[in-house]
Amino acid sequence: MPIEVKNLTHCYSEGNALKTVALNDVSFTVEDGEFLGIIGHTGSGKSTLVQHLNGLLKPSSGQILIDGEDLNAEKTDRRALRQRIGLVFQYPEYQLFEETVEKDIAFGPKSMKLPEAEIEERVSWALECVHLDRETVGKKSPFELSGGQMRRVAIAGVLAMKPSVLILDEPSAGLDPMGRDAILTMVEELHARDHITILMVSHSMDDMARLATRLLVMSEGKIAAVGTPREIFSQPELLSSIGLDVPEAARLCARLRQEGYDLPADLYRPEELKEHLLRLFGERKEGAGC
Amino acid sequence: MLSNITLGQYYPVDSRVHRLDPRTKLILSIVFIVAVFLAKTWVGYGLLFAFIVLAARLSNVPLKMLFRGLKPLKWILIITFLLNLFFTPGDTVWVSFWVIRITKEAFFQALFYSLRLVFLVIGTSLLTLTTSPVALADAMEILLSPLKVIHFPAHELAMMMTIALRFVPTLLEEADKIMKAQMARGADFESGNLITRAKAMVPLLVPLFVSAFRRASDLAMAMESRCYHGGEGRTRLRVLKFTRNDGIACLVVAALVALLILEGILL
Ligand SMILES: Nc1ncnc2c1ncn2[C@@H]1O[C@H](COP(=O)(O)OP(=O)(O)OP(=O)(O)O)[C@@H](O)[C@H]1O
Ligand SMILES: [Mg+2]
Numbered sequence: 001m002p003i004e005v006k007n008l009t010h011c012y013s014e015g016n017a018l019k020t021v022a023l024n025d026v027s028f029t030v031e032d033g034e035f036l037g038i039i040g041h042t043g044s045g046k047s048t049l050v051q052h053l054n055g056l057l058k059p060s061s062g063q064i065l066i067d068g069e070d071l072n073a074e075k076t077d078r079r080a081l082r083q084r085i086g087l088v089f090q091y092p093e094y095q096l097f098e099e100t101v102e103k104d105i106a107f108g109p110k111s112m113k114l115p116e117a118e119i120e121e122r123v124s125w126a127l128e129c130v131h132l133d134r135e136t137v138g139k140k141s142p143f144e145l146s147g148g149q150m151r152r153v154a155i156a157g158v159l160a161m162k163p164s165v166l167i168l169d170e171p172s173a174g175l176d177p178m179g180r181d182a183i184l185t186m187v188e189e190l191h192a193r194d195h196i197t198i199l200m201v202s203h204s205m206d207d208m209a210r211l212a213t214r215l216l217v218m219s220e221g222k223i224a225a226v227g228t229p230r231e232i233f234s235q236p237e238l239l240s241s242i243g244l245d246v247p248e249a250a251r252l253c254a255r256l257r258q259e260g261y262d263l264p265a266d267l268y269r270p271e272e273l274k275e276h277l278l279r280l281f282g283e284r285k286e287g288a289g290c
Numbered sequence: 291m292l293s294n295i296t297l298g299q300y301y302p303v304d305s306r307v308h309r310l311d312p313r314t315k316l317i318l319s320i321v322f323i324v325a326v327f328l329a330k331t332w333v334g335y336g337l338l339f340a341f342i343v344l345a346a347r348l349s350n351v352p353l354k355m356l357f358r359g360l361k362p363l364k365w366i367l368i369i370t371f372l373l374n375l376f377f378t379p380g381d382t383v384w385v386s387f388w389v390i391r392i393t394k395e396a397f398f399q400a401l402f403y404s405l406r407l408v409f410l411v412i413g414t415s416l417l418t419l420t421t422s423p424v425a426l427a428d429a430m431e432i433l434l435s436p437l438k439v440i441h442f443p444a445h446e447l448a449m450m451m452t453i454a455l456r457f458v459p460t461l462l463e464e465a466d467k468i469m470k471a472q473m474a475r476g477a478d479f480e481s482g483n484l485i486t487r488a489k490a491m492v493p494l495l496v497p498l499f500v501s502a503f504r505r506a507s508d509l510a511m512a513m514e515s516r517c518y519h520g521g522e523g524r525t526r527l528r529v530l531k532f533t534r535n536d537g538i539a540c541l542v543v544a545a546l547v548a549l550l551i552l553e554g555i556l557l
Contacts, residue, residue, distance in 0.1 A: 056470045079478060087474040094464075095471040097496035107493065111476035143500065157475055 040218030086163030092154035445521025
């Protein structure tokens with residue numbers, strides 16, 4: 001289910017003094033099975049962009065085509081579409097409302113009018129996906145859980161609709177390193193195992209280096225660059241000019257290159273840097289030994 | 291959805307009227323309301339009209355904003371006018387057919403009473419257009435503080451008003467966000483009959499209340515950790531000051547009232 005965004009522009013508070021152009025002529029395509037990372041400084045329009053992709057916001061101008069069909073056309077069933085394109089908001093834990101975790105996760109499938117048995121199965125599956133134990137938390141009130149657990153329940157609530165595209169807006173913001181890692185591992189699994197197309201907004205370049213297959217860089221409502229992480233992270237000047245950073249590994253690599261070490265310019269993953277370093281220092285040792 | 295809701299109607303520009311002490315404006319508005327009822331003749335109305343034109347010019351508020359306050363009252367205005375027009379006895383008949391009889395006296399009385407409403411609304415609109423709700427709450431606190439002698443909670447009342455006003459836009463924004471988040475999960479707020487729609491509000495209201503309570507407790511904690519302990523001995527960052535302009539404004543209004551009383555006696 002490819003998503004095609006064409007010349008999308010969005011203005012908030014159109015027609016009064018507070019008018020802000022949050023998106024300005026944005027065009028890109030999301031292919032099936034990819035993991036698209038969206039990065040950009042605060043207020044660059046990332047959240048506004050992802051809310052367009054399942055029809056929660058209407059574009060001021062431009063089009064969004066899902067499977068070639070215009071999302072905002074009169075006849076499109078946007079509610080059905082939202083089940084296929086799941087969106088997890090920034091700080092989703094604030095949207096929980098049911099008495100128990102299970103009921104809350106069942107809210108989505110229930111509104112899809114699925115049979116009882118199917119709903120049960122999906123709740124179990126979704127809880128498994130987010131690594132929560134149904135026995136221990138299933139009957140608890142969502143408000144008794146920790147922040148990280150609440151977030152996972154909220155994500156499970158979207159997963160229970162079995163979307164084929166999952167959009168996550170800063171899923172790891174405000175969590176401790178372990179909580180962050182748990183969420184990222186979970187997203188990684190959904191992408192690799194369940195073949196769900198993923199769009200993820202994040203401020204962490206290291207997370208993006210680990211997961212994304214393609215990156216979309218936003219700046220002031222426009223697309224500043226699109227490309228593979230390797231292409232993007234090998235342009236530190238571009239990134240720093242719009243207030244972004246490169247991953248730790250890329251920074252370390254650049255620093256070592258400055259010191260005169262012979263390393264390729266486009267390393268950005270810790271593993272590949274490690275490999276190169278081992279090779280480099282291994283060679284040296286041999287040389288010294290002679 | 292819930293966008294573009296501005297609270298109250300404060301029109302944020304700079305002007306001599308905006309800069310007046312909110313206490314002055316509050317008191318003078320009350321005096322103005324009394325003055326409107328003092329006017330008994332068209333001469334008095336002329337004076338009131340002149341005063342409003344002067345105040346509106348000095349306030350830099352566009353006329354459109356001033357008249358906007360009349361919109362919700364349009365039916366009351368029309369009914370007042372029509373009732374007076376049809377049911378006031380008079381001699382000089384202008385129109386007469388079937389049961390309808392319109393006289394000159396009735397027409398002028400209808401106009402007189404409707405204009406009185408217009409004056410009242412525009413006068414008070416001028417207050418709310420030129421004074422921010424927070425300044426108004428401040429003014430109210432100070433003006434009501436003598437009542438503390440009889441244990442009237444003036445400070446607490448003003449503080450509650452200020453906090454409520456401060457959080458209305460925040461909660462609206464939050465409601466908008468929660469609504470979208472639930473729609474992303476398949477909630478449907480727009481279709482169905484009254485009962486299904488009321489039920490559909492649960493996923494919106496529960497998180498909204500939870501967040502309001504959380505905000506309230508955070509705010510209470512933040513206020514206490516900055517040593518808030520009620521109004522006792524509290525000083526102000528922005529001390530309200532009575533300036534020369536306030537004096538002039540008071541004099542102008544006093545003159546208006548004096549003239550209106552004179553008019554009542556003489557004409
Ligand atoms: N509901 C709204 N009403 C008016 N303006 C808004 C609204 N939401 C966002 N904006 C404005 O639109 C712009 C883009 O906001 P957006 O939330 O999309 O940024 P973001 O990239 O998600 O930022 P962050 O990284 O902080 O989440 C900002 O300038 C913001 O002030
Ligand atoms: Mg955002």
